Amino acid sequence: MPIINFKKEKIAVEIPQGTTILQAARNAGVLVESPCNGMGTCGKCRVKIRGNEAVLACRAIVTEDLAVETLEDKTLNNTLKIHSEGDSFTYQIDAPITKRFDGVKTQVYLRDSLLTIEEGDTENQCYGLSVDIGTTTLVSALINLATGEELASISALNPQSLHAQDVLSRIQFASKDQGLDQMYEEITSELNRMTAELCSAAGIERRFIYEAVYSGNTTMIHLALHTNPESLGKYPYTPILKGGAFVRASDYNLEISQAGVIYTPPVISAYVGPDITSGILAVRLQDVEGTVLFIDIGTNGEMALSRNGELSATSTAAGPAFEGMNITFGMRAGNGSIEGFEIHDDGAVSLQVIGGGKAVGICGSGLFDLVGELVRLGIVTENGRFANPDTLRLPQQLCSRLKEFQGKIAFEVAPDIYLTLKDVRQVQLAKGAIRAGITALLRHQGVAEEDVSQVLIAGSFGYHLKTRSLVDITIMPKSFEKKIQFVGNTSKSGGKAFLLNQRFPEEMKALVKRVNSVELANLDGFERLFVGCLNFKE
Incomplete structure (x- = not known):
């Protein structure tokens, strides 16, 4: 051999x-x-x-x-720019985990159930973790369960993304025992490393962490809890884990208290997971008046629509283009990646580069800005082709950026960095999936685009986007332009709420049962709608 x-x-x-x-x-x-x-x-x-x-x-x-x-890959670095903060609301602290000192020993309870007994007075040392398990990134926050204070927060690359970037390829990889074991062991090891860093930063012992809330899409939750996700990849797309339950942390090798528990918020569907449940809680979507669209733009574009508290939800597979993958010079949001791009009236170009050094690639937010600007100025046509420079009434220094690269016309973004026609096609496929999902969900619920009163963009990736770019590439209709609000990492902030108030798990479990889950593939005409959403036009 x-x-x-x-x-x-x-x-x-x-x-x-x-x-x-x-x-x-x-x-x-x-x-x-x-x-x-x-x-x-x-x-x-x-x-x-x-x-x-x-x-x-x-x-x-x-x-x-x-x-x-x-080869040393420029996307593999420890400088990832991940937004970890998310909107939330005011609530009473009434955590499901409590401690009581009887003068000799300290008893630790999960609601009314005794978890463990500790020697001496440890009543003031009671902590939890709010963990956002994203397809690409991980965020974990250490929370004081008695005061609600966030003591430390940390973010990292989800190591699973090095083997399979999007949800469908992750399911395929983990459907075999060897792949599942690898996915589970990698994410568990990384979460334990992050927990150790949090404890070091806050000066506490991990044995005093009694609960971790895992928020993430349905596939990520299956992998983190060592559960084969194969059923999520084939009809009728049935999740094995339904969420809304506490499990022993020691059964899943999470290195917190030996008596600690993991809680996963309720699962809405195979492709609308606990991250959206946590997000709905964080923004209190069920309490908002009017028609509000909540959407997490990313590899697994999950969204929920509230009509005066009546919720429906769906997801659409945008793929990894928005994370910089499948793009010729794409990379994650680390040092050297272009995260912002602007063309001025005189044709000059401004780049915003993470770390401030030389640009070596383009991350997702930069890709949005770049394609948005080129579409706005007609350099990229409505059907996704590069325009003939001779037909453009634009400054010569801008038109001269359209040049040959690997035998085909491409746009020179920066020295040795190009946007190719293939890259534009990847953006079209990703944005078409998101826009088709939005349009289909609104139509299914009988809502006109103009009647949407507010659009909440969630997620670490979404936080770095610009409204103008979203509208320019028509991922959002023009009527949404002044209604968009970026709410940040609500998966983490919603997870924190689950940690701090024992009423929320039951409330959201009941709410999820009432959510109308919409399967886009089953809707008549969805494929035609998707094709119609590929072009950069309203």
Whole structure:
């Protein structure tokens, strides 16, 4: 059998002939980023063989002994820019976890159930975690359960995204026992690392953390609780976990108190998960008057609509383009990524680069701005093509940015960074999915776009977007322009509310049962609607 030698890692592995380099790397424990899970679409798994020959690891079949050099990927860094704060509301602190000192020992309760007994007086040391498990990012906050104070917060890349970027590829990867084990172990290890850092920052012992609230989409919750997500990927899309329950943290290797628990908010559907339940709670969507749209723009575009408290919800698979994946020069929101882009009247271009240094790629918010500006000025046409520079009445210094790259016309964003026609197509597919989801949900509920009184954009990614960019690329209708409010990471702030008031778990469990879950694939004409939403026009 051939032997592959991973030079940088100094690891050699023997593999069956016909194995891909990517699979060999996974077998050897060598990290080769593959956000599309080996489908050959993202182009992020490039490695070098035979000196300088660059190949896609997921497509390179091994037939002989081979030396492989993994490439340092600019998207793998520890400078990710993740917004962790979210809107919330005022509520009474009445946590389900309480402690009582009897003069000798301290009793720890979950509601009326005794969890454990501790020697001495530890009554003033009672903490919980609000954990937002996103498809791409993780955010965890350490909360004092007696006072409600947030003592520390930390964010990180979800390590699962290095193997499978979007929800569907994550389901496929984890449907096999080996893949599920890897996904579970990676996220558990990362959450434990984050917890250790939080405890160090706050100067507390992790044994005094008694509850963690896991908010995330339905697939992420299955993976974090070591539950096979296969049923989420095929009809009738039935989640095994329904949420709304406490489980023992020690059963899932979460390193908090041995008596600690994990709570997951109620699941709305296979693709509308506890992150949206937490978000609904955080903004009190059920109490808002008028017609309000709540939406988390990302790889799994989840949304909920409230009509004077009557809720309906759906999701639409936007894919990983908005996270910078599947884009030629795309990257996550770390140092060197373009997060803002503006074209001035004289044709000059302004870039906002995370870290302030040289631009090396484009992250999701920068991609929104970039395509939005090009559409606004007609450089990208309504059908997603680059316009003929000779037909544009624009400054020459701007038109000259349309130049040949890899044999085709592309737009030069910055030195050695281009936006290609393929990239524009990826944006069209992602934005078309979100816009079609919004339109379909409104139509299904008999709501005209003009009748929506408020649009709440949730999520860390959504917080960095600009209203003008959302409207320019027509992901949002023009009628929404002055109604948009960015509410931040409501998955985390809603999780905090679950930690601090024992009434909310029961309230939201009852509410979720009343939510009308809309399956877009079952709606007549949805495919036609999606195709119609691909163009950059109203």
